[in-house]
Amino acid sequence: MMTAEFWVAVAFVVFMAIVWKVGGFGAMTKGLDGRAKRVRHELDEARRLREEAAAVLADYKRRQTEAEREAEAIVASAREEAERIAAEGHKRLDDFIARRTKAAETKIAQAEVQAAAQVRAAAAEAAVKVSETILRERMQGDAAQNLVRSSLGEVRNRLAR
Incomplete structure (x- = not known):
């Protein structure tokens, strides 16, 4: 026994009896309960922060997706605008070329008409001069001169048409 x-x-x-008598067990349980409350509060706070972080992450991902969609829309819009401007430029160029071609063809047609008129006028003038020379050599007198003048005037008028 000894x-x-x-x-x-x-x-x-004996130590346990003294601790119990003094209220040490109550203080220990109170301390442990306080610590448990603090740990529970910290766990709740950590859970709340984790949920906030998850919400912020989800919001960030949503915003990122929206930004990507918006960027794609902007790129598509810019591409469509560039294609429209290019098509408009090609149309304007084609219209310009068509107008220039038509103007050139009109000028060519006018030049052909003018050249033909000049050739006819030159031919008429040459024919009149030849006729005048032939008639002067063959015909003599005032009556012949009047006949030559009236005939030549009539030939000029008909050839000039």
Whole structure:
């Protein structure tokens, strides 16, 4: 009975009785409860922060997706606008070329008409001069001169048409 283990057990029981009498168990449980409350509060706070972070991440991903869609829309719109402007430029160029071609063809036609008129006028003038020379050589007198003048005037008028 007088062994060391026995006295250790007695001392432990006495110590526990004193702790219980003084209210040490209540203080320990109160401390442990306070710590548990603090840990529970910290866990709740961590859960709330994690949920906020998840919400912020989801919002960021949503905004990123919207920004990507908007960027794609802007690029598509710019591409369509560039294609429209290019088509409009080609149309304007084609219209310009068509107008220039038509103007050139009109000028060519006018030049042909003018050249033909000049050739006819030159031919008429040459024919009149030849006729006048032939008639003067063959016919003599005032009557011949009047006939030559009236005939030449009539030839000029007919050839000039």
